[in-house]
Amino acid sequence: NAGVTQTPKFRVLKTGQSMTLLCAQDMNHEYMYWYRQDPGMGLRLIHYSVGEGTTAKGEVPDGYNVSRLKKQNFLLGLESAAPSQTSVYFCASSYARGARETQYFGPGTRLLVL
Amino acid sequence: LAKTTQPISMDSYEGQEVNITCSHNNIATNDYITWYQQFPSQGPRFIIQGYKTKVTNEVASLFIPADRKSSTLSLPRVSLSDTAVYYCLVGDGRSNSGYALNFGKGTSLLVTP
Numbered sequence: 001n002a003g004v005t006q007t008p009k010f011r012v013l014k015t016g017q018s019m020t021l022l023c024a025q026d027m028n029h030e031y032m033y034w035y036r037q038d039p040g041m042g043l044r045l046i047h048y049s050v051g052e053g054t055t056a057k058g059e060v061p062d063g064y065n066v067s068r069l070k071k072q073n074f075l076l077g078l079e080s081a082a083p084s085q086t087s088v089y090f091c092a093s094s095y096a097r098g099a100r101e102t103q104y105f106g107p108g109t110r111l112l113v114l
Numbered sequence: 115l116a117k118t119t120q121p122i123s124m125d126s127y128e129g130q131e132v133n134i135t136c137s138h139n140n141i142a143t144n145d146y147i148t149w150y151q152q153f154p155s156q157g158p159r160f161i162i163q164g165y166k167t168k169v170t171n172e173v174a175s176l177f178i179p180a181d182r183k184s185s186t187l188s189l190p191r192v193s194l195s196d197t198a199v200y201y202c203l204v205g206d207g208r209s210n211s212g213y214a215l216n217f218g219k220g221t222s223l224l225v226t227p
Contacts, residue, residue: 021146042201042217043158090157099205100146103215105157 001026004106006091012112013081021076022110023091029083030061031094032074033058036087043090049074049099081113118202123222132189136202139183145223147178147185150201150217158201158217162187189223197225 004025010026014018023032032053035043045058063085065077074093078085088110090102119137126132138147146165148157162169164176164185175188191194199220 040219043215044220082180092157099148099203100163102160102163104157105159108155108157 003027004021004091004093004104006089006106008109008110009107010110010112012114013078014073014114015082017081018076018077018079019081019111021089021091021111023076023093024072025074025091025093025104025107026072027093027095027104028071029095029104030071031097031101032068033092033094034064034074034076035090036060037090038087039106046076046089048098081111083113085111086112086113117137118204118216118218120202120218120221122219123224125224125226126192128193128225128227129191132196132223132225133193134187134189134200134202134223136187136204138186138204141182141204145182145204146207147176147182148203148215149174149176149187150198150203150215150218152201154156154198161200163183177183190221192225194225196223198223 007022033048034046037043044060046064047066049055052071055066067075088108090108091106094101094103148163149161152158155213162174166178169176177186189192199222201217201220
């Protein structure tokens with residue numbers, strides 16, 4: 001099992017450009033999440049999905065959109081990138097929801113917006 | 115999710131036992147205590163989870179006193195590869211706000227030779 005994979009690993013964007021981050025999991029998990037992590041801070045939830053075809057907003061959703069067309073994939077889109085979106089983005093998945101359930105994280109995507 | 119407080123950083127030498135304590139005074143009856151580990155440039159990974167008393171696995175031990183207002187993650191005989199950030203999380207499986215894991219800032223452990 002590859003677990004949770006993310007592409008790309010690193011990307012540089014100019015302000016106003018758009019891009020899509022791809023997350024894939026092979027554990028047949030229902031729940032998937034996108035977090036961002038900024039220096040010296042914990043992870044903050046951007047969006048999440050409780051199943052194929054469903055998405056919901058997390059703590060910091062502004063400037064991002066998501067889609068879950070297939071159970072194994074969760075896409076994070078930036079329509080018009082801003083320097084404030086420079087961060088490390090982590091995707092995670094879990095079998096069920098709640099703090100008792102282990103979340104499995106991908107290796108992260110490092111994004112720099114100039 | 116219950117608020118947690120843990121030291122910002124800790125230093126240790128190789129071979130020593132490291133104990134990281136997390137305070138969670140407002141832990142609820144149904145809450146579990148979970149620890150994650152994050153290596154530099156990687157995503158967090160689950161280490162251990164417990165509800166009360168002591169839990170041990172191949173990586174660490176988790177000590178939880180009877181009042182459950184704190185917990186201690188114990189790493190036996192640390193090595194350089196244990197240098198990481200350790201996060202203490204408290205929550206249950208039934209909370210409607212349980213989608214996000216509240217990682218906070220964690221404890222940055224530095225192990226040196």
